[in-house]
Amino acid sequence: VLHHRAHVHAPRLVRHVVEIAVVAGVIEIERRRDHAVADRLHCHHRLDPARRAEQVADLSLLSDVRALADRLLASERRIHVLVNNAGVLEQGAFARISAARHQELIDLNISGLTAMLGAFLPPMLARGNGRILSVASIAAFQPVPGLAAYAATKAYVLSLTESLAE
Numbered sequence: 062v063l064h065h066r067a068h069v070h071a072p073r074l075v076r077h078v079v080e081i082a083v084v085a086g087v088i089e090i091e092r093r094r095d096h097a098v099a100d101r102l103h104c105h106h107r108l109d110p111a112r113r114a115e116q117v118a119d120l121s122l123l124s125d126v127r128a129l130a131d132r133l134l135a136s137e138r139r140i141h142v143l144v145n146n147a148g149v150l151e152q153g154a155f156a157r158i159s160a161a162r163h164q165e166l167i168d169l170n171i172s173g174l175t176a177m178l179g180a181f182l183p184p185m186l187a188r189g190n191g192r193i194l195s196v197a198s199i200a201a202f203q204p205v206p207g208l209a210a211y212a213a214t215k216a217y218v219l220s221l222t223e224s225l226a227e
Contacts, residue, residue, distance in 0.1 A: 120173035121165060122146045130180030143181045144173045145195040145218070150211035163210045170214035174222070179180070182225070195222040 084179055133140060148170045151158050174195065175176040185191025203217035 120177065121169035121210055123172060123176050126176040126180065134184065140181050141190065142192045142194065143177060147173060147195065148196070149179055150208060152207050154207065155209045166210050166214055171217050176217060197222065
């Protein structure tokens with residue numbers, strides 16, 4: 062499990078991460094279906110077009126996460142690297158943000174990430190190999206006025222990731 066303290070050879074990691082993210086489809090950019098970004102990453106890292114199998118899912122919906130995991134785990138492709146990078150934030154006073162919007166942050170930043178780990182970590186452990194990179198934020202280390210819910214969700218990401226790394 063890779064986390065914020067990991068020291069790796071960055072270009073090599075990026076190539077593998079992008080290959081998995083684009084090829085295996087574990088990619089979500091601000092909950093938008095942004096195929097142009099996947100295309101740019103694919104071209105920039107000179108990935109084999111024959112290995113590309115893009116998947117789109119709204120990771121804030123547990124049903125979408127389960128469907129994505131089912132598709133990927135049923136395919137012959139093995140997920141060697143999982144990048145938990147999806148996340149959203151809402152800036153403003155906590156009391157002025159709707160309960161529904163707070164729940165959306167939790168659904169993606171916590172529930173989606175946890176569901177992805179639950180789906181892809183067990184096969185990695187069974188195979189005896191795999192890497193997980195979960196992206197938190199500097200906001201995970203302290204309270205952030207105006208980003209209370211976001212900071213709390215990123216503290217969860219950091220704590221869970223460090224716990225899994227132990």
